[in-house]
Amino acid sequence: MNTGRDRFRRPLQWLLAPIVGAVAGFAYALIFDVEALHSAVRGVFIGTPILLYERGVIMRRWRNIIRQAATPVFVVTTIATYVLMILIGNAAAGTALHHLIGYMSTAREAMVMSESGLLYSLGVSTLVAFVFRLRDLIGPSLFTSLLLGRYHRPIEEERIFLFLDVSGSTHFAERYGDLETQAYLGQIFNALASPVRRSQGSIDDYIGDMALVTWPMDRGMRDAACLRCVFDFAAAIRDQAAAWQARFGQVPEFRAVLHCGSVVTAEIGLERHKIAYFGDVVNTTGRLESLSKALGQPILVSADILAGIRVLPPHLVAENLGFHVIRGRDEPLQISAVRLALGS
Known part of the structure; x- marks a missing residue:
């Protein structure tokens, strides 16, 4: 889209x-x-x-x-x-x-x-x-940031984080082996690239079967770009379902969680430079992924995300799941599940 x-x-x-x-x-x-x-x-x-x-x-x-x-x-x-x-x-x-x-x-x-x-x-x-x-x-964003020295000195900024985890990858590896699993994950992350680029986000890291995507706050909130990215990715997988089934014997499924807030961003490393994020927001986003699995909800967002977006695109609806205690946080966090509206 x-x-x-x-x-x-x-x-x-x-x-x-x-x-x-x-x-x-x-x-x-x-x-x-x-x-x-x-x-x-x-x-x-x-x-x-x-x-x-x-x-x-x-x-x-x-x-x-x-x-x-x-x-x-x-x-x-x-x-x-x-x-x-x-x-x-x-x-x-x-x-x-x-x-x-x-x-x-x-x-x-x-x-x-x-x-x-x-x-x-x-x-x-x-x-x-x-x-x-x-x-x-x-990565385009990291390349530009390193080239300009944007984070040579740590800075505090507002960012959105998306943790996108491929469901069932362990079972896939047990069935087909590590080499085929790597090919499977590689194709999934290749499919993620275009939705991320269109939303002006950045895939900042791959950790096993999970991709970490980030946006500056204003860019990711504008026109609900961070949420559109997730559903554009889901649509890309759905549109190629027959090809996924023929090549890998199954159609990929995933869990996605989004949270936002203030982090410290810094360029770290000497021989291998990397942009790293420090703060409670990153840890909370990671723990929301476990909550998504426990609740059986494939796409979870924090109340902070919905407050920033204000008005959801007409093809999406959010269901308030109430407040949940997140390990490492003093205050419970309000969570919503987001899905396609009926008929979309």
């Missing part, structure tokens, strides 16, 4: 991609002392499809396939994809320049790419592939 913010971001990407491509073209003109307009046009035609591809706007299925490959395969395949885009983009730019401003005597000549242009494009493409692979490996 796409939000209004998603619909806004897509046109923005189509606008920014050619601008970034033009800037790269101008940079090439400055470095190699060539005509700036021609270089900028080539930059637009070459850079735009590459940037849109990396943002998942075009060729999304192919991109998702190779992102799951081992890093050497990913890099080689990605660069090969870039090379194809570079050649096609350069040919299109040369044709446009020839027909619009009479560049070169024939379109064939205009389509020829210089050796320096090809090497420059390949160099930039290789750098882009490396950066995006690193971003995929450690």
Whole structure:
């Protein structure tokens, strides 16, 4: 389910991609002392499809396939994809320049790419592939935070936490073995990636068969993004039920709990950096997962979450389950179960 913010971001990407491509073209003109307009046009035609591809706007299925490959395969395949885009983009730019401003005597000549242009494009493409692979490996939000040094000094902030636990994974492992279980969990967490991205959340960690997802408070509450993420994930699993049944012999089920509040966020580690969260909110969210299992409710949220969202989306309903004592807390916490409304 796409939000209004998603619909806004897509046109923005189509606008920014050619601008970034033009800037790269101008940079090439400055470095190699060539005509700036021609270089900028080539930059637009070459850079735009590459940037849109990396943002998942075009060729999304192919991109998702190779992102799951081992890093050497990913890099080689990605660069090969870039090379194809570079050649096609350069040919299109040369044709446009020839027909619009009479560049070169024939379109064939205009389509020829210089050796320096090809090497420059390949160099930039290789750098882009490396950066995006690193971003995929450690997560977009963590990558940006570490790059900017946002949490180099601990800060206190308001965040939403989602603990999403795959139900029955132990039984699955007993039946099929650890290797098949890892493949099973890997596919489930791959399916979770798109709903998290659309909700502008961040998968901050995987702990066994559980994923930890977080949002800054305002971002996760806006348009009930944190709840929409959970139900978008459930819909994705449901829509592919036949494929899950055929591949793994069952359709995944999960428990999800959400809580929010003030935490201290800090960058920790020396040789391996990580963003960590400290505070009662994280511990409480983890204990809500056990409560979800005890109550037989697959999706639980705290009263703090519902208070922040204020108005639930029309396809969701919340059932107040009252106050429950949570280990480690002095005060009982009010809990609600959230589910799809009848007819949704």
